[in-house]
Amino acid sequence: MSVEPLETPEFEKLKLPEEGEKIRVVGGKLVVPNEPIIPFIEGDGIGPEIVRLAKKVVDTAVEVAYGGSRRIVWWEIYAGSKAVKKYGELLPKDTLNAIRYAIVAIKGPITTPVGGGYRSLNVAIRQKLDLYANIRPAKYIKGMPAPLKAAEKVDFVIFRENIEDLYAGIEWPYDSPEAKKIREFLKREFGIEIREDSGIGIKPISKFRTQRFVRKALNYAIEKNRRVVTLMHKGNIMKYTEGAFREWGYEVALTEFRDYIVTEDEVKTKYGGVVPEGKILFNDRIADNMLQQIITRPGEYDIIVCPNVNGDYISDEANALIGGIGIAPSANVGDYMAVFEPVHGTAPKYAGKDVANPTAEIRSAALMLDYIGWKEAAKLIESAVEKAISSGRVTQDIARHIPGLKPLKASEYTEVLIKIIKGEIE
Secondary structure, eight states, rough: OOOOOSSSOOSSOOOSSSSSSOOOTTTTEEEESSSSSSEEESSSTTTTHHHHHHHHHHHHHHHHHHHHSSOOOOEOOTTHHHHHHSSSSSSSSHHHHHHHHHSSSEOOOOOOOOOOOOHHHEEEEEEEEOOOEEEEEEEOOOOOOSTTTGGGOOOOEEEEEOSSSSGGEEETTSHHHHHHHHHHHHHHHHHOOOOOOOOOOOOOOOHHHHHHHHHHHHHHHHHTTOOEEEEEETTTTTTTTHHHHHHHHHHHHHSSSSSTTEEHHHHHHSTTOOTTTOEEEEEEEEEHHHHHHHOOOEEEEEEEEEOOOHHHHHHHHHHHHHOOGGGGEEHHHSSSSSEEEEEEEOOGGGGGTTTTOOOHHHHHHHHHHTTTTTHHHHHHHHHHHHHHHHHHOOHHHHHTTTTTEEEBBBBHHHHHHHHHEEEEOO
């Protein structure tokens, strides 16, 4: 089921950069050269602007962190409107093969139509490359105008399963022959009657994909020294999909990670309500309860592990609580391959105006640097973002919520980050 990296791909219109080397997988780990080739997709709307600004920040951070001994060799690949101009299609095979070759890539937002039209290219990239874990950190940054009273307690990492659930895209219009056949089959075989004006969708959740996903979340928790892992589900209603997600998650935790985790019941019955030192608390919450718990009791949660749709809802809610998705990064990760992107969309009305906040793209790039092991450069970027925001040097989407604060253009904000990274300003 896993999509393997490519050693020697053939391209229709792409050419490999003349400089740089590819990232490789050796012994189950990434081996990153000093000059890795990193593909990037500009995307649509504000995508080209924010990707360009993010690359500038990354190049500066890498230069400062490693004194010129490392650099990224950027390689443009295509999806969305730019791909149509070059290839006549939205997501060419060249693009997927380039990511499989380079292992790691970054992208801007790509337009997804509502209702009709083509399905999400963002989802297509995740599914075609089997990038099954969508990782979305949500942590409060001092200075953000946040609606949550206890915003400083928000420090979540949301793991959203990327391949299954409703995002598998298995659905038919109400008036299609397929929907009619399914309605007739359900009535004939099971006595289930569905209205004739009903569209039909299928929600698959499998044991294999659930368990590899929960396994990745638990390994992440161990690596990053996180303290709580919570499964979010609606298993009380959808017993054989989300209920099974919960059961299969506990099975992985209790059989493969027994030395690392302790369950909520065990804390109550064996440890007097106190999590033992060095153990990760593993628990679960019903989805509707979880959505309000991160507002009323944010300090009790850490890593939240969800089926696809739940993960979409709670990650946007979590970022709204701390100021909005303009600063929200994400990573789509498989066994080895990874594509990094902002959580937000293309915001076409702001395209070309030098006002769109590039922070989510920049922080996604920082996640990418951390993923390839260039942690020093990643920390420089995160620190610069925190210093800029906490001192009120922000773009219009943040400044409009702070009376009397004059916003920076996106390019001006980026220059502030670069100067902070270089140590030229505080």
